[in-house]
Amino acid sequence: MSECIFCRISAGDVPADVVAQDEDFVAFRDARPLAPVHLLVIPRSHVASLDEAEELSAEASARALAFLAATARSAGVAETGYRVITNTGPDAGQEVMHLHWHVIGGTRLGGMA
Ligand code: 5GP
Ligand code: ZN
Secondary structure (H helix, E strand, O other), X not given: XXXXXXXXXXXXXXXXXXXXXOOOEEEEEOXXXXXOEEEEEEEOOXXXXXXXXXXXXXXXXXXXXXXXXXXXXXXXXXXXXXXXXXXXXXXXXXXXXOOOEEEEEOOOOOOOO
């Protein structure tokens, strides 16, 4: 069994509040939400961070932005707005070494740090 928590969520081995999924991606609620809507979107394939984006399949790379946009629309934040963040490496405070995008919204967000 994978030791990567997000691989285990993708496989259904660890429970998560999944809001959308398809063959390439899973979207689920962050366990420690920073805003009323705080989702994580992950590729099903294990890629450690954006710095290894070339390891994503061409198909998943091509579909990632559209999946993010569709996830935000289905979460109800497309009209009011939202932020997509990818923490990459130590200076960004990346905790989970499986590429993921935070989709944050549902309130007026503060400035970028
Ligand atoms: P990072 O700092 O790596 O960009 O953020 C990792 C995020 O994953 C954090 O916001 C944290 O709350 C979330 N997280 C870590 N482990 C789990 C988990 O097991 N389940 C869920 N739903 N979120 C998690
Ligand atoms: Zn993984």
